[in-house]
Amino acid sequence: MQVKIFDTTLRDGEQSPGAAMNVAEKLRIAQQLEKLNVDVIEAGFPCSSEGDFEAVRSIAKTVRRTHVAALARTNRKDIKRAWEAVKFAKFPTIHTFIATSDIHLKYKLHKTRGEVLNEAVKGVRYAKTLCEDVEFSPEDATRSDIDFLCQVLSKVIEVGVTTINIPDTVGYAIPSEFGHLIQTLRERVRGIEKVTLSVHCHDDLGLGVANSLIAIQNGARQIECTINGIGERAGNASLEEIVMAINTRRDLFPFHTRINTEHLYMTSRLVSKITGMPVQPNKAVVGSNAFSHESGIHQDGILKEKLTYEIMTPESVGIPKTSLVLGKLSGRHAFKERLKELGYRLTEEDLKIAFNRFKLLADKKRDIFDEDIESIVVEEILRMPKHYKLVYLNVISGNVTVPTATVRMEVDGRFIQEAGFGDGPVDATFKTIKKITRTKSKLLQFAINAITSGTEAQGEVTVKIEEKGQTVIGQGADTDVIVASAKAYINALNKMEFKKQKLVGL
Ligand code: KIV
Ligand code: ZN
Numbered sequence: 001m002q003v004k005i006f007d008t009t010l011r012d013g014e015q016s017p018g019a020a021m022n023v024a025e026k027l028r029i030a031q032q033l034e035k036l037n038v039d040v041i042e043a044g045f046p047c048s049s050e051g052d053f054e055a056v057r058s059i060a061k062t063v064r065r066t067h068v069a070a071l072a073r074t075n076r077k078d079i080k081r082a083w084e085a086v087k088f089a090k091f092p093t094i095h096t097f098i099a100t101s102d103i104h105l106k107y108k109l110h111k112t113r114g115e116v117l118n119e120a121v122k123g124v125r126y127a128k129t130l131c132e133d134v135e136f137s138p139e140d141a142t143r144s145d146i147d148f149l150c151q152v153l154s155k156v157i158e159v160g161v162t163t164i165n166i167p168d169t170v171g172y173a174i175p176s177e178f179g180h181l182i183q184t185l186r187e188r189v190r191g192i193e194k195v196t197l198s199v200h201c202h203d204d205l206g207l208g209v210a211n212s213l214i215a216i217q218n219g220a221r222q223i224e225c226t227i228n229g230i231g232e233r234a235g236n237a238s239l240e241e242i243v244m245a246i247n248t249r250r251d252l253f254p255f256h257t258r259i260n261t262e263h264l265y266m267t268s269r270l271v272s273k274i275t276g277m278p279v280q281p282n283k284a285v286v287g288s289n290a291f292s293h294e295s296g297i298h299q300d301g302i303l304k305e306k307l308t309y310e311i312m313t314p315e316s317v318g319i320p321k322t323s324l325v326l327g328k329l330s331g332r333h334a335f336k337e338r339l340k341e342l343g344y345r346l347t348e349e350d351l352k353i354a355f356n357r358f359k360l361l362a363d364k365k366r367d368i369f370d371e372d373i374e375s376i377v378v379e380e381i382l383r384m385p386k387h388y389k390l391v392y393l394n395v396i397s398g399n400v401t402v403p404t405a406t407v408r409m410e411v412d413g414r415f416i417q418e419a420g421f422g423d424g425p426v427d428a429t430f431k432t433i434k435k436i437t438r439t440k441s442k443l444l445q446f447a448i449n450a451i452t453s454g455t456e457a458q459g460e461v462t463v464k465i466e467e468k469g470q471t472v473i474g475q476g477a478d479t480d481v482i483v484a485s486a487k488a489y490i491n492a493l494n495k496m497e498f499k500k501q502k503l504v505g506l
Contacts, residue, residue, distance in 0.1 A: 003246065003255045004039040004222040005239060006165075006198060009271060010055070011042040011071055012236050013226040018464055018473035019275040020499045025382045026055040027062060029227075032270050034066045035343060036263045038239075039222070040093060045071040046085040047078040051498060053085050060089035069093035069135065074123025083130040093133040095165070096123045100152055101140035113148050121155050128160045135163035137200065142166075142173040142181065150188045157191040164195050165224060168211055171204025171234060179214035186219045198222035201237045203229060208237030213245055216253065227271040228279055228286065240264045240285040240317065248312050265318040266343065269371075273378045276462055276473035276491070278449070285317055325370060328362040339377070342370060350381045361458070364479045369452045375460065375477040379487070387412055387497045388437055388490050395482050397425040405429040407486070409436050426485045433489055441467040441496060443489075448481055461488040465496065472496050 010026050010033075013019065021029070026043070033041050043059040044052040060068045068089035072082035074096050086092040098109075098120050105111055111119075120136065127134045136156045138149055153164055166185065168178060182199065186192055199215040199222075201208040212223045229238030243261060246253045268286035272279050281289045291314040293299050301308035325338050332355050339346060339354070346354060357376050362368055392408035405428035408417040418435045422428030430443065445464035450457040459481035463474050472495040476487025 001255050002221070003216055003257050004196065004198075005243065005257050005259055006040040006042065006069070006222050006224040007033050007036075007038040007226065007239060008042040008200070008224050008236065009033070009226040009230065009239075010059070011044050012200075012224075012232055013230040013271070013275070014044070015232040016230045016235065016275065016277060017233075018471045018495075019230060019277055020472055020495045021055075021274055022382075022386075022498055023051065023055045023058055025274045027058055028382050029271060029274060030059040030063055030068075032263070032267050032343060033227075034063050035260070036267050037258045037260045038066060039258060040067040040069050042069040042071060042095060042224075043086070045082075047072060047081045053081065056082075056085035057088060060086050060092065064090050067091040067093050067133070069095045072096045072123075072127070074098045074119045076123075076126055079123060079127050079130070083127075086131075091133070092131055093135055093163075094127040094131045095135040095137065096127055097137035097139050097167075098123065099140050099169075100138035100144040100149055102145065103143060104140050117148075117152055117155060120152050121159055124156045124161050125159045132162070134161050135165055135198070136161045137165040137167050139167055140169045142168045142178065143170070146181075146184065146188075150185065153185065153192070154190040157189065157195055162195055163198050163222065164189075164192065165198040165200050165222070166215075166220075167200040167224075168202055168208075169200075171202035171208060173201070173207070173211055174205075175207060175210045175214040178211040179218045182215045182218040182220055196222050198224060200224035202231065203234045203236060206234075208235070209241045209245065212237045212242050213253075216246070216255065228268050228277065228283070230271065230275060230277055238284070240268060244285050244312055244317065247316075261316055262318040263343075265320075269374065270378075273374060273475070274382065276475040276495075278447075278462060285312075290314075291319060320370065325373070326358070326362070326368040327366060330362070330368070335373075338370075338373060342373060344377050346377075346381060353380050361479070365456045365458070367452075367454075371451045372458060375451060375458065378475075379477060386494060388433075388493050390483075390486055390490050391415065392417075393429065393483055393486050395425045395429060397428075397482075403428040405432045407432040407436060409433070409490075411437060425482050429482060429486050430489055433486065433493075437493055439467070439493055439496070441465040441493065444471065446485075448484070451477055459484045461485045463488045463492050465489075465492045467496055470496065470499055472499055 043056040046053040046056050056070045070082035070086035072078035199220045201211040225239040226236040229235040243259045298309050389410040394406045397403040403425045406419045416436045420432035422431050447462045449460050451460045458477045460477045461484040474488045474492025476484045478484040
């Protein structure tokens with residue numbers, strides 16, 4: 001029996017603090033999700049911003065094998081907008097939601113239970129006039145009154161909903177309790193056997209995956225989750241962990257998913273690169289330590305028989321044995337082929353840009369790894385800066401001079417040059433960029449990682465900035481860490497601009 005995987009990386013995942021993505025970035029992730037073979041891609045919340053609308057529309061037009069869902073509140077305007085964006089999909093879904101807990105009714109919606117019931121029914125009825133496939137979510141289901149929850153769900157089924165999704169919106173449920181809730185709904189909601197029963201678990205108590213798994217054991221047949229578990233606050237249940245738990249423990253889960261697990265690692269890396277959210281080394285399934293054995297006893301065991309300490313293989317999730325691929329003498333053809341193997345199909349124009357950057361990098365760095373190629377594509381092709389672009393950077397630093405940066409940038413087509421001092425070379429660079437862009441954001445975090453091993457490796461800088469309560473994460477890579485820092489900072493400023501266009505959140 002199949003368990004469907006509904007991926008919401010591009011919608012709930014994008015609600016992670018700092019993880020705003022542009023249309024090209026979302027489209028690239030959607031194509032990777034299609035390759036991974038998820039059943040549904042929730043592409044966005046079209047009413048929330050022009051950018052989200054565009055992203056859903058272009059994903060709907062591009063993705064051909066997978067269902068594409070658009071989120072909407074139950075009001076007519078949201079649903080109409082969701083449909084306008086998603087109607088181009090081969091398999092479109094409207095996902096509509098309204099909160100059902102008394103806490104949300106009283107403090108957020110200021111509505112009575114009767115009004116919410118009415119709106120839910122009206123919303124689903126309207127969505128059904130536009131789209132055959134309609135999913136309904138009672139937001140904050142796990143803190144809702146069970147009788148009211150059953151009443152709402154029975155009514156929306158009556159008017160034709162095709163999927164009922166039970167969100168643990170605030171990650172409050174404990175597995176035994178959540179399993180019991182799913183069982184109770186199956187017993188008490190009229191017509192529930194006619195629809196797909198789905199769950200959507202947040203990770204505030206670190207139980208998102210556990211709750212999703214117990215839900216499957218109690219009759220859920222669709223799981224909503226995200227790559228790397230990114231999402232609102234502490235995130236959502238992690239796709240790769242759920243899929244590998246089902247695959248690894250077939251004794252307890254007599255089910256299958258359609259996921260091509262050997263694409264999990266690449267998908268995780270891509271999402272991390274694009275969102276700027278690093279994957280922690282000890283992250284289950286896709287973390288860099290997930291398959292390394294450190295202690296002597298463990299290494300000895302593994303050498304004797306892998307089964308001693310390995311419950312799944314690195315190959316099964318697509319972790320490559322070695323990623324050394326190209327060098328200075330590699331030509332355009334080899335570069336293009338490697339890009340194809342990594343899943344990137346670039347236009348001739350983009351290929352030219354990426355290849356030029358590859359050549360520049362190969363002049364500075366002997367071995368070019370897959371990680372370097374990915375970072376070239378993300379920086380040069382997907383991360384197209386709109387407002388701010390670095391043209392030139394010169395930094396003077398040392399222990400007997402005041403660190404000074406001269407920066408030239410293109411701001412909306414105009415070239416501006418400035419110089420400035422700072423406590424160190426990065427500080428001088430950031431202060432000068434701030435002067436040029438006239439931005440007021442505060443730097444919250446700054447981290448440098450080497451993309452690959454060796455002293456000639458590219459440094460990857462991640463910064464987190466904040467402005468008027470909004471946070472964004474930016475990334476930049478270069479063999480020179482000061483240039484990487486400038487790129488990361490400018491990337492964050494561009495994301496902040498993009499985020500300002502957002503009109504409403506959940
Ligand atoms: O967490 C939640 O309740 C949601 C719904 C919109 C499904 O994301
Ligand atoms: Zn959610």
